[in-house]
Every structure is written in structure tokens, then in C-alpha cells.
Amino acid sequence: MRFTLGRPVFALLLVALASGSAVLVRPAEPRANLVVWTFSQAQADFFRNSSLPRQFENRTGFSVGISLMGQSGENIRLASAFMSDGRGAAAPDLCEIEIDAIGQFLRPPIRDIGLLPLNDFLARSGWESRIVASRLAPWSKTDPATGRQIICGIPEDVHPVAIAYRKDLFEQAGIDLAQAKSWNEFQSLCQRFESFWASRGFHDRRAIALSTSNPDELLEMLLQRHINLIDSDEQLHFTDAKVLGTLTFYARMIAGSGAVAGEPSPGVQWTEDLEHGNICAICAPDWKVDDLRRFSPDLAGKIALMPMPRFEPDDSATSTLGGTMIGICRSCPDPERAWELLEYLVLSPQSHESAIAAGDDVLPAVSQYWSDPAYHRPDAFFAGGQSADDLFVTLAAQIPQRVVTPFTYQAELALGVVLHRSVTFLRQQGPEGLDDACAGWLADAQNDIGRRIEFGKIEP
Helix, strand or coil: CCCCCCHHHHHHHHHHHHHHHHHHHCCCCCCCCEEEEECCHHHHHHHHHCCHHHHHHHHHCCCEEEEECCHHHHHHHHHHHHHHCCCHHHCCCEEEEECCCHHHHCCCCHHHCCECCCHHHHHHHCHHHCECHHHHHHHEEECCCCCCEEECCEECCCCEEEEEEEHHHHHHCCCCHHHCCEHHHHHHHHHHHHHHHHCCCCCCCECEECCCCCCHHHHHHHHHCCCCCECCCCCECCCCHHHHHHHHHHHHHHCCCCCCEECCCCCCCHHHHHHHCCECEEEEEHHHHHHHHHHCHHHCCCEEEECCCECCCCCCCCCECCCEEEEEECCCCCHHHHHHHHHHHHHCHHHHHHHHHCCCCCCCCEHHHHHCHHHCCCCCCEHHHCCHHHHHHHHHCCCCCCCCCCCHHHHHHHHHHHHHHHHHHHHHHCCCCHHHHHHHHHHHHHHHHHHHHHHHCCCC
16 A cells, blocks of 8 residues: 655645754854843742843843743752853853752862852952841851851841731630740640630631641741751751650640641642631741732731740740752853842842832841831731731841751651651550650661761762
């Protein structure tokens, strides 16, 4: 049997060949003089919609390109560029990196890290004394030869954590939750709250959202106690007494006779939990407060914020969750001009004014901007017009130092496993023996992560 394409198919092939030829001969778009990679749609929109890049171009004659890509895609492409010394289109001049991803890029010896050390730029420009010092820690690595902190990224935020709670429902129960200064007092008031609503038929109403396997809230509590699972010298702290005490307290908030917590819904659906009164409080950094406004506007006037309760007097009344840095790639051919762009996009008064004009109320890492009246206005979304930003400014001055190492992410995953086992133990076997079991699991986790650190070290 003879096979023919037929005129319609043959015509389509001709069109495809012509189109392909046109693509091949079309000149590539010229690369901007300075290219910024970001994983955040909101940040890309801010850069593109503001006049900052155009102002920089007009002032310096250097063109600016903003490239948006998914977080995983950016991490993979950056790792490839750093390992291959990629240049040109294969690598940006500046890049934004999320806090949970930075550890992998800090793993090599300092001279081989793909991000340019920024210490000299910070000292020379005066920003070193104006950026919140504790916020530089996640983006830094200690030089083992000198003990000096090598800063590889500039923080764009602070992200203090407060307790956001349904003030209307707690008041109906006759409880002023903000009076709780310690976590024990907080738990006691939450027990009264749940008893009140259970007596009125709301048996599934939980006082606060705490996850049984995601360790974010537990890590926030540890940070407010000034504990990092791995410190800047890569010393492990799983077996510290405060870690055990915080873990078992947290587990008893979820299960057993003192339980007052419920599992939050995934994604941003936790806002619906608060809106429906299924869960009535949550640990909320400033960006989660923005989620409340966006996804649950009907909560206006019903929500209030309070500092985090403490375990001990020397604990911080806040913690931190999340964060983004911007850094200069070591392969950048013009680091001086790249630093100038970094300053203008992230640190400058013009950048701050543009962020405020765009409605971005996430606190910057430059504390001199916290006095801006925009952060101290009454906010109709919160009960009584409470100024959420005013509270976050107060808490930001107490931000505990968070350290991120190449092994921090694995350590946090290990803590999540221990957390899940502790809650399961409490539910199945009760409180008897919980402390000993948790101590054993924490020791096992420390030994496991310790072996990983030794195995994963790259010799200088």
C-alpha cells in the first residue's frame, strides 16, 4: 500500500518549516546589563510595577532585567550556575533566595560559595549598622580560619511572630487572652475557653492551631528561647534540656488532658479555620496577617494580636518565620554596580517609599524605617482598631537570632519526626514515660544529624 501525506498535512509541514526557520534566524533578545532572579511573584510584580528599575537605568545607564521563576527551578538553576561557574544568560547578577533554601548554597568552603561576600560593601556603605544584626545570621557562614561571620545576603524582611486570636470568641467566654504572659497561663486560659464552648455544644472548637508533624510552631517556640537546633559553629542542640521541655509541653498542648490545640488546614485554608471558629488562635508572622486580610475579610473587627507568651523571663516575646535575602553572584562581572542596584532596590529610602505606596506592610530589615507613620496607624481589620504593624515594630526589636546552616533543613525534618512520635505516644500511651521517650528520640536525632554533618563536610 502506498502512503501519501495528503495536501493538508503537506501544507502544515511547510508552515512549520517556515516558522521554525524564522525562529532560528530571529536575533536573541539582548541581555540586560544587570539581571535579578526572583522566586516571588509578588516581588517580581513590585520590581516591575515600581519605577525603581527605570530610575536606576536613567541614573546609571545600566539596564535592569527581572526574571521570575519557581522556587525549585531557581534553586536548581542557581546550583548549576554556581557549580559550573556559569555566566551570561546561565546566571543572574543578583538573586533572591528563600530562607529554607539558603543552607544548600552555604555548604562549600567560603571561597567556593557562589554568592559574593558582602561584608566590605556593608561596612563601606554604612548599612552594616542600620540592618537588624540578628537578621544577617541566616544568610551568613562562619569562616573556620578566622571566626569571622561572612555575610552572603542582605535580608529583605524581619517577620516577627505574634499570636492572632478570635478576640470576639474569647471575650464571649469571659477570657482576656492577652493577659497570658507565660505559656502555662496561656494553656490554662485556653482550657477554660474550650470548656466554655463545649458546654454550649461546640465540642470541636479548638483554642489554637498547632501542627502534629510540621515543626514550624515548635521551632518558633525554640527560637524565642534562643535555641537553634544547629548553631553557627555547627554544634547540635537536640539534647538541650530546654528542647526537651519545649517539645513535651508542645505535645501536651495537642494531646492528653491538657490538650487545647487542633491541626490547621493546609495552605491558606487555615484562614477559614479562624473564620469559622474551628481554631481560634494561631502563631502569625506579619505575612500571615496579610493572608488573613486577603482571604478572610469577614474577620474584620473580630481578630486581635498579642505577643507570644514566654516559658521563662529571659525568653523573647516573639519569634520569626520565613524570610528572603538578595545577594550578588560571585560570577557577576560588575559587583560594584550590582551592589548599587541592590541598595536601590532593597535598602534605599526610595525602595521603602515605593513599598509603602504599593501597600506592602511587611517590616523591612532596616530599623530606621520602622518609625514611618504607615506602621503606626489604627487598623480597622483588628478589634478596636488595633495597629498590627505597631505591635510588630515593638516585637521586631526583640527578634531572636535564627541560624541557618547547610544541615538546618535536615535537622528540622528530624525534629518533625520526633514531634509526630511524641504526640502519637501521648495519644496511645498517656503521659507516663513521655519525657524519657522524647529524650531518647532527640538523642537519636542528634546522633543521626551529627553523622550527616560529618559525612557531608567539604574540606577546604
